[in-house]
Amino acid sequence: MAFKRDALLFDLDGTLVDSLPDLALAMNQVLAEEGRAPLALAEVRLMVGDGVPKLVARGLTAAGLPVEALLERAVAHFLDLYEGGPAAHTTIYPDVPEVLEALRVQGYRLAVCTNKPVDAANHVLRALGLAPLLDAVIGGGSTPALKPDPQPFLAALAALGAPLERGIMIGDSPADIEGARRTGLPAIAVTWGYTRLKPEELGADHLIERFADLPAALLNY
Numbered sequence: 282m283a284f285k286r287d288a289l290l291f292d293l294d295g296t297l298v299d300s301l302p303d304l305a306l307a308m309n310q311v312l313a314e315e316g317r318a319p320l321a322l323a324e325v326r327l328m329v330g331d332g333v334p335k336l337v338a339r340g341l342t343a344a345g346l347p348v349e350a351l352l353e354r355a356v357a358h359f360l361d362l363y364e365g366g367p368a369a370h371t372t373i374y375p376d377v378p379e380v381l382e383a384l385r386v387q388g389y390r391l392a393v394c395t396n397k398p399v400d401a402a403n404h405v406l407r408a409l410g411l412a413p414l415l416d417a418v419i420g421g422g423s424t425p426a427l428k429p430d431p432q433p434f435l436a437a438l439a440a441l442g443a444p445l446e447r448g449i450m451i452g453d454s455p456a457d458i459e460g461a462r463r464t465g466l467p468a469i470a471v472t473w474g475y476t477r478l479k480p481e482e483l484g485a486d487h488l489i490e491r492f493a494d495l496p497a498a499l500l501n502y
Contacts, residue, residue, distance in 0.1 A: 286467070286502040287388060288443030290434060292452035293395035293402055293420075294329055295474030297377050298409060300397075301326055302370035307363035308340045311355050317344040329475040330454035332396040332427045333359060360398065367401040368408035374473065376493040381414040383496065392417040394437040396427045396456060417441055429460030449502055451495065458483040469498055 294300045301322055308328075309319035320343055328339040337356045341348045381391060392415060395402050399420030406412040417440035424432035438448050450461035453474020461468035462484070470476075470485035471492070480488055487498050 286447050286449050288390045288438055288441045288448040289384065290392050290394040290437045290448060290450045292454065292457045293393050293397055293405070295453040296451060296471055297411065298371050298373055298405060300371040300405065301329065301475065303363065303367055304329060304336065306370065307359050308336065310362050311337065311359050312340060312344050315344070315346055317346065320344070326475050327477045330396065330456050332421055333398065364398065364401050368405045371405055371409065373409050373411065374492055376491065378411065378414065380492050380495055381411070385414060390441040390443060391415050392419065392437040392441050394428070394433050394450070395420045397421055399423050428456040429463055431460065431464040434460055434464040434466060449499070455483060458485050467502055469495070
């Protein structure tokens with residue numbers, strides 16, 4: 282069965298998986314070693330989505346620490362902590378495996394396009410059993426730039442062997458939706474993610490409130 286747009290690019294954190302507990306744990310360990318109190322999950326939630334350096338910088342700022350002086354060391358420490366167990370407390374959102382499997386059966390090609398470091402992304406996907414459902418993974422370090430730059434989107438499409446006109450981005454954050462726009466892709470936003478904006482303010486072409494709603498939404502493309 283042929284589709285007009287059959288190359289699906291998925292964000293990871295806040296779209297396919299809830300990784301907030303593990304991200305917050307690593308962030309708070311970094312802060313604890315600087316003598317600062319932990320941040321609440323709700324605070325860290327609004328810091329996720331633009332890559333590790335920005336997450337750590339936001340965490341340092343929220344804790345009242347000097348970002349410029351500490352950032353390089355804090356990022357390296359965060360990565361050591363996080364990449365040691367990035368799936369310890371991370372869970373899959375409802376319906377994700379079943380929907381991904383159904384889409385593959387229908388002929389869709391599926392890739393993750395995330396700002397999470399690619400090794401950590403692959404670790405999470407393997408640990409949660411999602412890796413076999415995906416055809417490609419593009420993450421931080423796969424391209425010189427992170428989302429919203431077009432590079433990761435184009436790399437994901439290339440990994441799927443798909444031209445631009447066959448792609449769609451599915452994500453939860455400004456980096457996903459703005460990046461899709463800059464790349465020339467339509468975008469579907471999920472309403473359960475980590476965005477600092479209201480989902481309806483992201484400017485996506487379509488919003489879904491459950492992952493199970495994705496197949497019906499794709500029929501518009």
